[in-house]
Amino acid sequence: MEDHDILDTSDTPDTAVGPQPRPQSLMLAFFGNHVLEEGDRDLCVYSGSIIDVLVRVGVGEPAVRSTLSRMVNRGLLQRRRKGRRMYFGLTPQATRVLWDGRTRIWTQGAVNDDWDGTWTLLGFSLPDSWKRQRHDLRSRLTWSGFGALYSGLWIAPGNVDISGFVAELGLTDHVKIFHARADVTTDIELMIRDTWDLESIAARYVTFDKRWTAHLGTGSGDDPIGTRLRLVSEWLDTIRTDPRLPTRHLPPDWPARPAQETFRRVAEQTTEPARRLARKLLDTVPLR
Template identity: 35%
Template sequence: MTLLGEYVLPRDRPVWTSVLVNTLAKFEIEEKSARQALARTAAEGWLTSDRVGRRVRWSLTQPGRKLLTEGARRIYEFGSVERQWDSRWLVLLVSVPESKRDLRHRLRTRLTWAGFGSPEAGVWICPDVSRQEEAEEILSSLELTRGAMSFVAGYGSIGEVGSMVARAWDLSEVERRYEEFIEEFAGTSPDDGPATLHAQTRLVHEWRRFPFLDPRLPTDLLPANWRGSQAAQLFHRKHQEWRPAAQEHWDKLD
């Protein structure tokens, strides 16, 4: 998905199987596994294939293009803008029976991606009240709107907001991942097209995890000297610096 979003999405043309398989081989992904990944992605409706002689090429479907466009927007914008916070919280109350574990997992995955945390079972919070429409879409798609409730409010006088944040999000683990990201890429300086494409792909692949891991809390709710800001600056600087050479080399592969 990283290769498709970074190199195939910006181009309005199919990509050969050999290009994808050979590129994935540079990341120690065996040909069999690469072809299985292509087949799974097609089975999920994100890709479609056509044969040209003895060769096969792949195109993004409309749902696939929509999925990657939204993902790219979230990934590339993540960490680029500091928003002002008015101290209001969006609170969701939604209950899923323990017996429906798959549904609980899907709800958690999608709400986490949307920036929500859960301090208590059935309670989800987010400091970005503009996410209410997105939350409603998630609940609707999972058929969980019946019985669910939402509130927009400020934190009251009982308890401490810092304690609530700590129960909803493991910020120490997020910061540890940011430190690993900085350590891995701060000193990386590829010197040719193949090396730059490899570095750029790794950069995006690692960064695309953070919109899921990091709820992008307002500065008021973050620990002092939060490493996420440094990591975001590093990502955007390296991505802009490496992009021309990486894209140029991709065109040569085709």
């Protein structure tokens, strides 16, 4: 299992209120909202509290319990028993994944106005039998903003540090990484259109924006915890396939900016109401 797969919410069914993210993605969004964001990574949450919250976003109790067990087995959560109750907290791996997602959401954002003209290129040649390694590499490259310029040559805007995950995959000897600028004869707009599916990326932003604009006039609603949990999960699902292409080379009506503004406005509406409600609902203990 790779870190980029943990928050993958693709191929999920739509419901009346939008796409239904995977229970694991919602679970990690829950811990991101109510453990990581509270600044206490060593906090453990009672399983009954987790069930109460995830039921609000359409995940039944059996699915919550099986997801908790599966995430413990995969090294994403750890257990702590106190009396007759079982509590769950984050492992270092899950904390790393959540910090990565937090950076993507709150620091980098979806709009790239400050591109410096540089590109990161990665070339690779793997044996035909290495299907799993090829899949893992391509998936990690996609998560990191890369697109396939050619079959064995991938490119991403900016200076992207990918040596770490290449080493984790054991592919350092099979990969060459370069940082460069395009020649003046290169049509960057054409290259971008040929390398990334702009229509699909734009459609995800438009869909998100339409769905969540409706919430702006309703305040935090009766269930700020559930609203915020779904909001963050859907936004991460939206931006995870966006390489943050330079704004200057995108169509003038590129929808990432208005979608991001909608996300941040709804997030601002729900932050404090969700935090106050969480303090009332969640039974927590220190990890140790």
